[in-house]
Amino acid sequence: MLIGAVADDITGATDLCLMLSRAGLRTVQRIGVPLPDTDFGDADAVVVALKSRSIPAPDAVAMSCNAAKALLAAGAEQLLFKYCSTFDSTDEGNIGPVAESLMALTGTDFTIACPSFPAARRTVYKGHLFVGDQLLSDSPLKDHPLNPMTDANLVRVLGRQTSLKVGLVDIGTVAQGTQAVRDAFAAEKAAGRPIAVVDTLRDDDLRTIGAACADMRLVTGGSGIALGLAENFVRAGRVSSRPADARMRAPSGRAVILAGSCSVATRGQIAAARAAGMATIELDIEAITEGTQTAAGIADWALSQDADAPILISSSADPETLADIQNALGRHQSGALVETTLADVARRLRDKGFTRFLIAGGETSGAVVAALDVVMLDIGPEIDPGVPWTRSIDGPDLALALKSGNFGTEDFFLKAWTLLQGETDHV
Template sequence: MLLGAVADDLTGATDLALMLAREGMKTVQVVGTPPATFDPGEAEAVVVALKSRTIPAGEAVALSLEAARWLRAHGARQIIFKYCSTFDSTAEGNIGPVAEALMGELGAAVTIACPAFPANKRTVYRGHLFVGDLLLSDSPMKDHPLTPMRDANLVRVLQAQTSVPVGLVARETVAKGPDAIRAAFAAAEAEGPRMLIVDAIEDDDLRAIGEAAAGLPLITGGSGIAIGLPANFRRAGLIEGSGAPARLAAPAGRPVVLAGSCSAATRRQVAAAIDAGMPALKVDPLAIAEGTDTAGTVLAFIEAAGEGPALVYASDEPAAVARAQEKLGRERAGELVEHLFAAVATSLRDRGYTRFLVAGGETSGAVVQALGVAALAIGPEIDPGVPWTLSLGDAKPVALALKSGNFGADDFFLKAWSFLE
């Protein structure tokens, strides 16, 4: 292993694993820190998927350190801490506390924080994060049910979460290329430990940042930051990879879509699927709590829908989400949906379903945990940041497309199946 990554949620881990595979690294994704005896085989990069984005900061730090230690023990020369391209966090963390702890663990005097992912319209300029043409604080992320993002100034957001001074490497420096960026890193290091927000508005910026970061023990950011990293190992003669496959040989079986995300992107995807005639059933946290929406009613609907993919979704407008959270509590409202989808997924696999498209990081984590998936091979890219994957080491392998709520074109639920054999 050359490169190790600690990701704070499952779909983000898959997104990062895809990026590394696409750039030519043999990549394996594991779910949770593996046991010491787990053999990553010929993998050049291993991505550990945690569920640490919204748990208490102390727990997130402990899980992240455990994963980093496992990766280093298995040969990782550099560590990536991967979080969402919309910098999802609360006022207290968990990005700052985890990054600070990893700096200490790895002896890193300087690290960078760059969530930019231009292919998905996430860019950083003057330290401010944009979602498309909108500042993060003006985007739908301002109403996120778990991590509402009300400030686009990442220097300010990150500084509130850490005792390490936070600085900025501006676009003017980035545009000058790797040597100028390295000089900015060296200047910051001379002043003592630093976290540096780095501007990036296009892929060429990320490639330059990646080249400049070759010597950093720790890199933090969204999956886009990985674009430039495999080339460092290729220049050193350590990898020869050719990229991710165009199609995935999936196990024979029936398909289903389970959507728990309430993001604007997922709501558009749900609407597009329904408009195209995909059989669809909406479930509601309040109805789940009352016992009206059950695993049995959902399974009956899916079985009656026929051979093509059926859609079951909890996606709803922010006002409806807020009402459910007010009555049930924020955590319980989400957990009810996650537990329902997890129960449905396990029953579907027993009934011969092998192709699961799951929307939402928390939902994906619940489904993968329920299915007992320990590791994933990375397959073809459906849309930027979202591949098909295949479970590894299972008696009943399944194909999984684990979609971050904010990712994917409006027709994602419709076109994803064409990438499977």
Template structure:
């Protein structure tokens, strides 16, 4: 292993795994803090998926530093801390606290923070994050139920989470190339900065940053920052070019879509699937809380209603409806109820011949994978930017597309299946 990565949610880990695999590294994704003595043999890059985005910062720090230690013990020469391309966090963290803890654990003097992913419409200019043509604070992320993002100035956002100084690596420097970036990072380090928000508006900017960071102990950012890192090892003659498969050989079985995300993209994908005639059942958190809707009932409905077309089980709703439910149940309980019921549904379905799963939402994906006992994933073909098909490694044999709520075209739930072979 040459590169180890720590992702703060499952779909983010899959996103980065795809980026590294697409750029020629043999990549394996693991779920959860690797136990002592984990054998990473055969992988050039290992991406570990944690469920640490919205837990208390002290717990996120403990999980992340333990994972970094396991990756370093397994041979990783460089560590990437991966978070969402929309910088999902609160004023308390967890991006800043985890990044500072990793700087200390790795004895690294400084690191960049760059969540840019131009292919998915995320760009950073003058430290401000844009989603498409809108500032982050004007995008649908401003109403996210767990991490509402109402400040697009990432220098300001990250500084509120950090003890050390946060600065800016502006586009005018990045545009000058890797040498200029290295000089600017060194100057910022001398001036006492610990983290730098790095501007990037094109893939080329990410490749420049990657080249400049060849010797960095720690890099933080979205999956886009992984675009330029494999080339550093390739220039040293340490990796070849491993092509991404065009299709995935999937285990025989039935198919299902489980959507726990309330993002605008996922809500649109659910609407398109329903309009196309896919059978659909909505989870009502208040009914789950009262016992009127159970995991057993939902699983039985899926089994009875899945034929030539996969069924859709979804909890997606508009921000006003989500807030009303949170006001009644509490924010954390409302989210946990949906995650838990979909996790239980997935287990029942897997025990009844379902082996092909699309799961929408990072928290939901984490709950489902944990319930199914999946510990590692082989990266398969790219369905959409940031979303591959994967096949589980180990005892369970499943084809899984684990999708960030914000990713994918409106017809994602209809067309993803076209990349699977029996």
């Protein structure tokens, strides 16, 4: 195994798998902490998908370190801690505590923090994270239901999460090339700053940074950093580049979208699907609490719809409605209610012949995949930057697209299905 990665949510893990697979590495995704003696076959890269982004920091640390130990025991040459390109976290963690613990586990005395993903318009300039043309703190992420991001200065944000001092390697240094970045890393380490945020504006910057990290035991960042890390092994002749799949064979069966994210992007995708005539039902949190809307009832509605067309089950609310729900039930309680309901619906639909699932939202994806008894995934074609189709390797035979709430174009829910083909279809 060349790269072993620990990802703090399932959609981010899938995004990372896509980056590694596209670079030529044989990549699989493992759901949940693997046992210490897990056999990953001949995979060049293994990405362990955890649900650790929004849990208490000590639990996230324990879960992440156990996953890392399994990857290292399987021979991983380089460890990557993957988190969201928008650095979703609070002042208590979990990025800082997990990174610091993994540094101790691997004996690493210097690492980087590089969440940038320019293809999805997440960039870092002078240590400040931008979402498109907006500072993170001015973007819709300031209203994130679990981890509202109100400070764009990542040096400051990460500094509040860890006991270690945090430095910065700015874009002027990155523009000078790989050796300049390596020299900057050495200078930050010598100055007593064992973690450095690294500016990134373009994919070429990620390649430069990745090359500078070739000998680094532990790297932390978003999926974008994998672009440079994977290319190190390609240059060394350890793997060969291969063309990306244009379509993926999928098991025959019905199709459903389960949208639990309340992001601006997901709400736009829901609106586009409705406008195109897709059959849609919304979760009513108050009705679920009162027991007048149930998972069984939602599943019965789904089964009554046209079997030849995808259907949409949505819990996505606008910020004002979401705030009212959270005030009434609590932030984590309301989110858990949505996740458990959609997970229960997914299980019921799987048992009734649904085999193609498109899931929007990191927390929702984690809950649904667990309910579907999926443990390992093979990576298929890219729908939009950061979002591929996948197919389960063991357990029930399912096609899954796991989308971060903020990812994807407006027509994502409509176009995704064109990349699937039946088992007997010609390519």
